[in-house]
Amino acid sequence: xxxxxxxxxxRRGLQPFLSGARIRKVDLRRPDLRFPLPPDFARRxxxxxxxxxxxxxxxxxxxxxxxxxxxxxxxxxGRFTVTGAAxxxxxxxxxxxxxxxxxxxxxxxxxxxxxGPARVTYNDPRRFGFMDLEDTMTxxxxxxxxxxxxxPFDEGFTAASLKASLTGRKAPLKAALxxxxxxxxxxxxxxxxxxxxxxxxxxxxxxxxxxASAGRLHAAIRSVLEDxxxxxxxxxxxxxxxxxxxxxxxxxxxVYDREGEPCLRCGAPVRRFTQGGRSSFACTKCQK
DNA sequence: CGATTAACCTGGAAGC
DNA sequence: TGCTTCCAGGTTAATC
Numbered sequence: 001x002x003x004x005x006x007x008x009x010x011r012r013g014l015q016p017f018l019s020g021a022r023i024r025k026v027d028l029r030r031p032d033l034r035f036p037l038p039p040d041f042a043r044r045x046x047x048x049x050x051x052x053x054x055x056x057x058x059x060x061x062x063x064x065x066x067x068x069x070x071x072x073x074x075x076x077x078g079r080f081t082v083t084g085a086a087x088x089x090x091x092x093x094x095x096x097x098x099x100x101x102x103x104x105x106x107x108x109x110x111x112x113x114x115x116g117p118a119r120v121t122y123n124d125p126r127r128f129g130f131m132d133l134e135d136t137m138t139x140x141x142x143x144x145x146x147x148x149x150x151x152p153f154d155e156g157f158t159a160a161s162l163k164a165s166l167t168g169r170k171a172p173l174k175a176a177l178x179x180x181x182x183x184x185x186x187x188x189x190x191x192x193x194x195x196x197x198x199x200x201x202x203x204x205x206x207x208x209x210x211x212a213s214a215g216r217l218h219a220a221i222r223s224v225l226e227d228x229x230x231x232x233x234x235x236x237x238x239x240x241x242x243x244x245x246x247x248x249x250x251x252x253x254x255v256y257d258r259e260g261e262p263c264l265r266c267g268a269p270v271r272r273f274t275q276g277g278r279s280s281f282a283c284t285k286c287q288k
Numbered sequence: 289c290g291a292t293t294a295a296c297c298t299g300g301a302a303g304c
Numbered sequence: 305t306g307c308t309t310c311c312a313g314g315t316t317a318a319t320c
Contacts, residue, residue: 077299170290
């Protein structure tokens with residue numbers, strides 16, 4: 001589910017509980033999420049302090065005092081919730097206070113932090129998310145981060161660099177922008193929204209952008225992500241930040257999930273079509 | 289090498 | 305009500 005704004009919202013929600021906290025206990029309900037958890041996962045976390053909570057693209061990561069970094073990806077349906085102190089547990093069975101979906105609570109991390117004791121629970125019905133441990137020193141070269149494109153808000157991400165990374169690409173803009181090697185953090189929603197803001201068709205060949213179009217696209221990517229972060233992300237279904245608050249950017253979608261509704265710029269109906277097996281939404285009248 | 293498709297997994301909504 | 309089909313915010317191995 002979550003794209004950059006949602007992951008950033010989660011990061012900000014978890015930070016007060018995790019940053020500076022010591023990990024007391026890690027409970028695993030199953031040995032794998034999308035992939036097997038790394039060997040001795042719980043043991044390598046237990047006793048560690050969290051130095052900082054960061055984000056790279058759609059990845060969340062916690063830098064630990066042990067020299068390792070806990071890498072987390074929420075996949076399509078992953079979410080974190082924070083609850084108070086651990087409650088009673090029956091043998092062989094998990095139950096977390098306040099959980100509305102214990103069947104998909106896969107990992108629970110008990111911490112003592114600046115806010116006192118807390119339990120951070122990872123819930124993920126579809127289990128497309130995953131966690132891993134990597135050496136902090138080589139994090140940027142780790143299998144998850146190597147080859148990832150620039151952060152949208154980094155200085156290194158410019159209209160010129162965007163145009164350069166798209167040069168030679170024959171794929172449509174939609175597919176190219178979903179490629180995390182071009183720019184990190186965009187997913188289906190924000191690609192659709194950024195293309196609408198820049199007046200470009202998702203079907204446009206990525207390698208054939210003018211300098212002016214690349215400039216508009218670059219600005220649109222930053223502005224839509226910025227607006228979405230400010231809104232606390234988008235809450236499709238029931239996505240919530242770690243403090244339980246719902247993001248509200250979904251109410252500001254210009255095209256995503258607005259098939260048949262009028263384009264906010266020209267009034268023509270928003271169209272939905274499939275690209276690479278996924279829905280694209282666009283105004284075919286004013287997005288060229 | 290780049291582009292496209294299928295698969296991973298589950299639940300909710302829509303259709304009959 | 306119950307069954308079937310489609311769809312979903314991501315990533316990636318396999319295939320073209």
